[in-house]
Amino acid sequence: MTADTSMVELVRRARQGDQLAWNQIVARYSGLIWAVTRTYRLPGTQADDVAQTCWLRLVEHLDRIRDPEHIGAWLATTARRESLRVVRAAVREAPPPDDLSAPMPDLEAESPELLAILSDQATRLWQAFKELPGHCYRLLRALLASPPPSYAEVAAALEMPIGSIGPTRMRCLGLLRRRLEAADAAGRPAESLD
Amino acid sequence: MTDDRDRDQVPHDEPDPLLEELRRIASIVDPVPQRTIEAGQTAFAWRTFDAEFAALVHDSLAVAAPAGVRGGEEPPLLLTFESDDLLVEVKVTRAGAERTLVGQLSAADDEPPSRVAGVEVVAEHANGPTTVESDQRGRFVATGIAAGPVRLRCHPPRPAPEVVTDWVTL
Numbered sequence: 001m002t003a004d005t006s007m008v009e010l011v012r013r014a015r016q017g018d019q020l021a022w023n024q025i026v027a028r029y030s031g032l033i034w035a036v037t038r039t040y041r042l043p044g045t046q047a048d049d050v051a052q053t054c055w056l057r058l059v060e061h062l063d064r065i066r067d068p069e070h071i072g073a074w075l076a077t078t079a080r081r082e083s084l085r086v087v088r089a090a091v092r093e094a095p096p097p098d099d100l101s102a103p104m105p106d107l108e109a110e111s112p113e114l115l116a117i118l119s120d121q122a123t124r125l126w127q128a129f130k131e132l133p134g135h136c137y138r139l140l141r142a143l144l145a146s147p148p149p150s151y152a153e154v155a156a157a158l159e160m161p162i163g164s165i166g167p168t169r170m171r172c173l174g175l176l177r178r179r180l181e182a183a184d185a186a187g188r189p190a191e192s193l194d
Numbered sequence: 195m196t197d198d199r200d201r202d203q204v205p206h207d208e209p210d211p212l213l214e215e216l217r218r219i220a221s222i223v224d225p226v227p228q229r230t231i232e233a234g235q236t237a238f239a240w241r242t243f244d245a246e247f248a249a250l251v252h253d254s255l256a257v258a259a260p261a262g263v264r265g266g267e268e269p270p271l272l273l274t275f276e277s278d279d280l281l282v283e284v285k286v287t288r289a290g291a292e293r294t295l296v297g298q299l300s301a302a303d304d305e306p307p308s309r310v311a312g313v314e315v316v317a318e319h320a321n322g323p324t325t326v327e328s329d330q331r332g333r334f335v336a337t338g339i340a341a342g343p344v345r346l347r348c349h350p351p352r353p354a355p356e357v358v359t360d361w362v363t364l
Binding site: 023030060089173 | 220
């Protein structure tokens with residue numbers, strides 16, 4: 001039984017009211033939804049709201065879904081649209097700074113306790129990752145979903161053509177590597193060197 | 195080697211050690227919270243049956259504002275939900291952590307206008323439900339709506355079915 005067949009079976013059972021089948025669907029795709037909200041840098045409470053909206057929508061759409069194998073892309077699209085509305089509504093309420101080129105504040109700062117677990121090297125890597133240009137950060141953050149997303153799901157999450165994911169992934173990882181290597185050579189934290 | 199049918203369903207490229215290291219770090223510093231997973235599980239209880247569905251067909255924030263437009267100068271968030279028989283338009287404004295919904299019900303062309311008068315509208319949200327009634331022209335106002343997932347359930351006069359909108363994050 002392939003992974004796709006099992007999702008078809010889980011959806012079939014969920015349609016018939018099987019809570020445990022539903023829970024398995026939630027377990028399978030919560031990582032993807034969370035990663036999408038993080039690509040738009042939503043803070044925790046808003047990420048929670050978007051995730052919950054995605055699941056509430058899916059439960060209403062169970063009977064209408066034609067391709068259960070593509071639920072991941074459906075959820076990623078929903079998470080993207082909901083995240084964008086939340087981000088734009090927040091921006092509209094708070095007038096933008098006069099300097100529109102200033103970086104957005106890091107709204108998704110991780111807890112210090114969790115960061116303290118990391119080695120220095122891992123901390124530098126994570127920090128350099130977060131300082132990547134926006135399009136690289138978003139693509140890589142989406143790719144970090146657990147379990148690893150399909151390219152169809154990433155394309156839906158970012159509204160990117162599937163064919164551009166591979167090349168962009170390569171370029172962005174290359175950029176990250178160059179920044180890390182240059183920083184190590186210079187003995188200081190990685191920053192924009194390009 | 196995957197066949198063409200499966201080609202888009204799996205990552206194309208070889209695993210990259212740097213990406214896998216980032217994935218490991220992400221699972222430590224930014225995992226999906228357990229509360230988020232549990233909220234997804236409990237969503238199952240919110241499934242409705244035997245109701246007509248009104249999909250979100252227009253979202254004024256789905257298109258990005260032009261660069262340089264400052265906050266406060268744009269129209270408010272406008273959402274439109276459409277079912278076979280009913281159109282539900284909602285203007286959403288913010289009051290701190292709460293939302294105010296100013297709505298307008300419209301009937302499909304061949305429905306009598308009385309169909310949208312005196313309709314019970316129930317807003318389901320974290321601090322809800324909030325129940326209001328539309329006026330003679332199908333307008334309604336709901337205040338104190340909690341930020342987060344929200345949907346509307348409309349009860350037109352029988353024998354018309356209940357109309358339930360898509361959930362949206364406000």
